[in-house]
Amino acid sequence: MTLDLLLKDGEIVFPGRGLRKGSIGVSKGKIVGIYSQSAEPAAREVVDCRDKWVLPGLIDPHTHIGFGSNETDFQTESRSAALGGVTGMMTFHRSDDLTKSTGPWKERGQAQSLIDFGFHFGITSHQQLQSLAVCAQTHGVTSVKVYLMYKGKAGQAKGFTEVDDGLLYAAMETTAKIRGGVVGVHCENVEVIPHFRTRLKEAGRDDLAVWDEQSPGFLEAENVFRVMYFGEKTGCPVNIVHMSSAESLEIVRRMRKRGGPAVHIETCSHYLSLTRDAGCGILGKVNPPLRQQADVEALWEGVAEGLITTIGSDHVPRKVATKGDSIWTATAGFPGIGTLLPVLLHEGVHKRSLPIELIAAATSANVARLYSIPNKGDIAVGMDADLVVVDPDRQITIDHETQLSHSDYTPYQGLTMQSAPCRTILRGRTIAVDGQLLDDAYTSPSGQYLHRS
Numbered sequence: 001m002t003l004d005l006l007l008k009d010g011e012i013v014f015p016g017r018g019l020r021k022g023s024i025g026v027s028k029g030k031i032v033g034i035y036s037q038s039a040e041p042a043a044r045e046v047v048d049c050r051d052k053w054v055l056p057g058l059i060d061p062h063t064h065i066g067f068g069s070n071e072t073d074f075q076t077e078s079r080s081a082a083l084g085g086v087t088g089m090m091t092f093h094r095s096d097d098l099t100k101s102t103g104p105w106k107e108r109g110q111a112q113s114l115i116d117f118g119f120h121f122g123i124t125s126h127q128q129l130q131s132l133a134v135c136a137q138t139h140g141v142t143s144v145k146v147y148l149m150y151k152g153k154a155g156q157a158k159g160f161t162e163v164d165d166g167l168l169y170a171a172m173e174t175t176a177k178i179r180g181g182v183v184g185v186h187c188e189n190v191e192v193i194p195h196f197r198t199r200l201k202e203a204g205r206d207d208l209a210v211w212d213e214q215s216p217g218f219l220e221a222e223n224v225f226r227v228m229y230f231g232e233k234t235g236c237p238v239n240i241v242h243m244s245s246a247e248s249l250e251i252v253r254r255m256r257k258r259g260g261p262a263v264h265i266e267t268c269s270h271y272l273s274l275t276r277d278a279g280c281g282i283l284g285k286v287n288p289p290l291r292q293q294a295d296v297e298a299l300w301e302g303v304a305e306g307l308i309t310t311i312g313s314d315h316v317p318r319k320v321a322t323k324g325d326s327i328w329t330a331t332a333g334f335p336g337i338g339t340l341l342p343v344l345l346h347e348g349v350h351k352r353s354l355p356i357e358l359i360a361a362a363t364s365a366n367v368a369r370l371y372s373i374p375n376k377g378d379i380a381v382g383m384d385a386d387l388v389v390v391d392p393d394r395q396i397t398i399d400h401e402t403q404l405s406h407s408d409y410t411p412y413q414g415l416t417m418q419s420a421p422c423r424t425i426l427r428g429r430t431i432a433v434d435g436q437l438l439d440d441a442y443t444s445p446s447g448q449y450l451h452r453s
């Protein structure tokens with residue numbers, strides 16, 4: 001047998017299991033063999049991976065394609081992802097009629113995306129809940145998100161009139177009946193925020209830290225309790241998405257002792273690397289807010305002990321012009337899909353000595369398992385050959401210009417990260433090398449839709 005591709009003599013990172021020297025054989029887009037030294041078959045293409053890590057391609061569990069430009073985000077943001085070693089992404093889709101809108105949105109992705117992609121549905125009305133069972137069948141979407149920060153007045157300002165605890169409970173009841181179903185929740189008690197905001201505004205505050213002060217960590221933690229408790233009552237697996245605070249983790253630890261259905265915790269690379277005192281100023285506005293160093297360290301502990309199982313970017317590719325010059329009116333969210341891997345390796349592996357297989361698990365195997373994505377997220381015979389080769393010794397300085405995103409800034413501008421992705425492979429096809437996309441990745445994007453079982 002002649003292989004299509006051989007990744008020779010790398011340090012293979014098996015998510016959650018450890019590191020082993022070896023070579024990976026690829027044929028017809030699949031991993032067909034893992035070999036110890038000099039036992040490999042011949043291959044049409046051999047890539048020397050000595051002194052390099054080989055990880056499963058990342059699957060970013062949390063992105064917002066369409067928030068920058070509806071027309072071109074699939075193209076631009078998947079380019080940024082590919083450069084950063086991300087070969088799959090889950091993105092949120094929201095519309096009044098999910099049965100009608102999902103097909104066309106999927107087609108746009110298939111035409112434009114360089115990496116594989118799947119959907120979570122954003123739920124803001126009871127009407128949408130009624131189409132979940134049929135959409136699970138036809139589109140293979142089994143995960144939804146409820147935004148507790150769009151309750152009441154905050155929701156009305158965005159045109160949402162039905163977001164309340166009743167909708168949350170109903171979403172759990174409905175999703176519990178869907179095979180592989182999971183409800184993700186944005187936790188932030190939006191009814192208490194104005195109580196703090198009024199005072200802070202009157203005091204003339206207009207800095208990044210004030211965003212945390214108006215929505216402190218315990219307002220997230222309070223919602224986390226409610227979500228876990230409702231999950232227990234409805235028997236629905238829940239996912240606390242983009243967890244940001246130490247207090248929330250504390251609630252999870254306490255509630256876990258009660259047993260009940262699965263509770264998954266996701267955090268994001270920015271909560272593991274940036275604080276409310278970050279140099280990026282109001283460009284770091286995000287919901288939930290960036291917190292303090294103690295929260296960053298607590299979240300890393302959560303990752304280390306396996307309490308936090310997935311890490312995403314919450315990628316929002318808007319232009320810097322949408323920020324304006326005040327924290328109070330700036331849009332929230334920033335790009336992160338292209339920096340996800342370097343930031344996690346730098347902050348987790350190099351600075352805090354976390355085992356690299358934990359980072360790999362949280363960004364590949366655990367994501368694939370949580371969202372029932374078949375044939376993805378691991379390095380094993382029969383899996384899709386989605387791989388990223390990383391040079392642990394190369395440093396990169398982050399610059400928005402080289403990120404290729406629709407967005408024209410990054411909160412990490414000018415920061416240097418240890419470890420750089422040097423080759424990204426999607427189903428056996430190399431799409432990026434040393435910070436450059438390959439020509440045919442531009443001209444014939446081959447991202448596929450992730451239909452989940």
Ligand SMILES: [Zn+2]
Pocket residue numbers: 186241242287288
């Ligand atoms: Zn959210």
